[in-house]
Amino acid sequence: MAESKITPRAQDFAAWYQDVVMQGDMAEPAEIVKGCMVIKANGYAVWEALQREFDDRFKATGHQNVYFPLLIPQSFLKKEAEHVEGFSPELAVVTIAGGKELEEPYVIRPTSETIIGHFFSRWIQSWRDLPLMLNQWANIIRWELRTRMFLRTTEFLWQEGHTAHSSHEEALDEALRILDIYAEVAEDVMAMPVIKGAKTLSEKFAGALRSYAIEAMMQNGLALQAGTSHDLGQNFGRAFEVQFQTKEGKLDYVWQTSWGVSTRLIGGLIMTHSDDKGLVLPPKVAPMKGVLVPIYRKDEERTAVMETARKLAQDLGIKIDDREGQTPGSKFFHWERRGVPVVIELGPRDVAAGNVVLKRRDTGTKHTVSLAEARHEFEKMLDQIQRDLYSTAKKRLNENSVQANSLAEVEKILRDVTAERGGGKFVFTHLKDDPACEARLKEFKATVRCIPLADEQDGAGTCIITGEHVPKRVVIAKAY
Amino acid sequence: MAESKITPRAQDFAAWYQDVVMQGDMAEPAEIVKGCMVIKANGYAVWEALQREFDDRFKATGHQNVYFPLLIPQSFLKKEAEHVEGFSPELAVVTIAGGKELEEPYVIRPTSETIIGHFFSRWIQSWRDLPLMLNQWANIIRWELRTRMFLRTTEFLWQEGHTAHSSHEEALDEALRILDIYAEVAEDVMAMPVIKGAKTLSEKFAGALRSYAIEAMMQNGLALQAGTSHDLGQNFGRAFEVQFQTKEGKLDYVWQTSWGVSTRLIGGLIMTHSDDKGLVLPPKVAPMKGVLVPIYRKDEERTAVMETARKLAQDLGIKIDDREGQTPGSKFFHWERRGVPVVIELGPRDVAAGNVVLKRRDTGTKHTVSLAEARHEFEKMLDQIQRDLYSTAKKRLNENSVQANSLAEVEKILRDVTAERGGGKFVFTHLKDDPACEARLKEFKATVRCIPLADEQDGAGTCIITGEHVPKRVVIAKAY
Secondary structure (H helix, E strand, O other): OOOOOOOOOOOOHHHHHHHHHHHOOOEEEOOOOOOOEEEOHHHHHHHHHHHHHHHHHHHHOOOEEOEOOOEEEHHHHOOOHHHHHHHHHHOEEEEEEOOEEEEEEEEEOOOOHHHHHHHHHHHOOEHHHOOEEEEEEEEEEOOOOOOEOOOEOOEEEEEEEEEEEOOHHHHHHHHHHHHHHHHHHHHHHOOOOEEEEEOOOOOOOOOOOEEEEEEEEOOOOOEEEEEEEEEEEOHHHHHOOOEEEOOOOOEEEOEEEEEEEEOHHHHHHHHHHOEOOEOOOOHHHOOOOEEEEEOOOOHHHHHHHHHHHHHHHHHHOOEEOOOOOOOHHHHHHHHHHOOOOEEEEEOHHHHHHOEEEEEEOOOOOEEEEEHHHHHHHHHHHHHHHHHHHHHHHHHHHHHOEEEOOOHHHHHHHHOOOEOOOEOOOEEEEOOOOOHHHHHHHHHHOOEEEEEEOOOOOOOOEEOOOOOOEEOOOEEEEOEO | OOOOOOOOOOOOHHHHHHHHHHHOOOEEEOOOOOOOEEEOHHHHHHHHHHHHHHHHHHHHOOOEEOEOOOEEEHHHHOOOHHHHHHHHHHOEEEEEEOOEEEEEEEEEOOOOHHHHHHHHHHHOOEHHHOOEEEEEEEEEEOOOOOOEOOOEOOEEEEEEEEEEEOOHHHHHHHHHHHHHHHHHHHHHHOOOOEEEEEOOOOOOOOOOOEEEEEEEEOOOOOEEEEEEEEEEEOHHHHHOOOEEEOOOOOEEEOEEEEEEEEOHHHHHHHHHHOEOOEOOOOHHHOOOOEEEEEOOOOHHHHHHHHHHHHHHHHHHOOEEOOOOOOOHHHHHHHHHHOOOOEEEEEOHHHHHHOEEEEEEOOOOOEEEEEHHHHHHHHHHHHHHHHHHHHHHHHHHHHHOEEEOOOHHHHHHHHOOOEOOOEOOOEEEEOOOOOHHHHHHHHHHOOEEEEEEOOOOOOOOEEOOOOOOEEOOOEEEEOEO
């Protein structure tokens, strides 16, 4: 594995991605289980870092973690008409259990609105029981036809928040507060700039009034929907009879939200920052911020180098790669592919001079600093890498955002874009939020990614299909 | 719910347990999904606390977290003969996915030795790849006939460690090191004394050479197997062709271990410490160590009390229960049922006197301390509760451990014991590790819980069935 080459991005972006994932010890395909992957140690550690960032923020905003069953009675899915239509084709169904054919099959959760709706109807009687703000960390199965590690897998890991409120206003506030949390973690932690927006009616979650999402741009210019937050209105409240007595003594259905981010984020992280040498991780999500590679040839060199190395590693809170029988070169290669932000080189000459070399993974540049300053310089470098990765990605997003004012123009920009070849753009244009208009984009496999919440462009205009007035430009792109 | 009574332990221990679980906001049955439960906020927070304790220890001993697929090709289970026999009756089977009948059905993992064996065979070629020490946090489904919340549910959450080694000695060391970690968390964190021992051949894991377990005693004297660690020998290595080149250049099968603890631990925690008033939690796993209940009648009292309360709560790192429209009495009741170790009462007279009242959940005793000493006294009280809960449970274990020297004696002690009535004992007797001998215990529904690793009794003796020499007494009990 360590010997394998990474396909350059310019040659085949999709092949590059697969190589980076595999050689970065992030995941590997589990082709014996259709469309599934094994999340390997480095990948899972990144997921744990992301979980902590989200979980802390959910708890700080009053959410509690709980756990609902994996299996859902098949009949539950049918209670919300749009929901069953949206998810039916993707279900995995348990028909046999404990050696017997089941009277009613269970589906493996493709999402948990239905089973949670059932329990909400048990738990909620009065406005005093509201808001109810729950979250669960869980695995999900959706039988997908085309899969790619992290980006779209039959099974994936996610969190799903489910909340119930006494008014639509409060539910909408919640949905948008969560969208802000998603954007904050994406930008501040993952260094991945995103556009917050509403999904169009034809792209919304099956059963929602309106869905909101954060959309990121990958290095090939394709869009990645990186997190969604849904205003469910009273649809599930009605379907599962979740009624409450209002302060005024009337009966009403609860207003619900649901929202989720998944291991898909890791795919986004990889396609935002990594390069032709392999994985690049922003320091805030990197399982190892740095690693120290000691360099020596003779035994007497070893003693002096290792003594200084141990002190330094302890001071920086990092590990020493002291594997025997591996050259320093093969160690550098090893950590480079795994995306460790800073590799610290320490040889006998460095020790003699009281210096140490810090090498940045993102730029490849080496900085010689004094041992006394090493900790300060290391932390400064981590901060700088985090900031630079964001700036680079933000610049890319800006440079690949373009305006178009006719369908022909949009098509010309996006027609030849593929995940493999790249060249994708975020095309800002005026388009009515109408499935009939959006259907015209299918001819060249593009979609409306979102209607940005902020007006990032030049305001109102006329729809490129119907000529009707629309208040702002939408984002059209090819997407994962 | 808050008005419901808790069945006293003496009346019906099983009903008491169910009441404590429900009213402690720990879980509730999800009877729409056979044998499943919803883990509620307090229960899940305890699980998170336990996860952190175990996870830190696994990582400190060189294990890495990963994630393998939920679904396993049905044929995989059949590769290890004992394994398929052990798990077949409990499998949930996915036969339909994506709208189509599957050519080969998948089972939902009842444990992951088989799918991990498949990947080990890909990843391990040489002694340099060993040891490989992985762990995953996951959900599991085993179709159980009789279920009880936390103790035995169709779906449960657990961690499963899977390691591969180049020698049997190293694998056995690993299995026993993990057993030590399990015992340490059980005793030092959960305040639940356990006996470490080997399972008999008829009680071992399907596919293992030998299983080890920690066994705890519940308040009704029944045993609870609280964690298991398996020496798998080369059984799965052979079944999945996990071969490696030894240092000497030969080919050999790897030596494996697997080990797990699950949400079942929470059931053990509850049945070890809780009382007729509801849940009791040891401070180290309590999601809230304490809560402050302010007491006031008039508005002018409120201002003074709340000002002091806010400072104190911040100092102690706890929350204030400032819910309006609830009496202090109903708040005390609320937190008592949820097992919060220390409730802090603060009224106008306390504020005037510079005092505060700390009430212990376990003993119900109140301690008036000065505000200046509150933090110190609070922390001292938490330490004391943690120690006292352990001592009480340890004393119970000792008092209910008895020796017997004939089958008739064992039967007399255990015959009338049930989960509902209680009266259980750990009966130490000499019995040969032979399924034929153990079968005799089935007549009165007892089992050998373990062959203790330490010789806790009087050494060797003659088997009460065969009269053969056996090196030490085993533990016989009725069990969950």
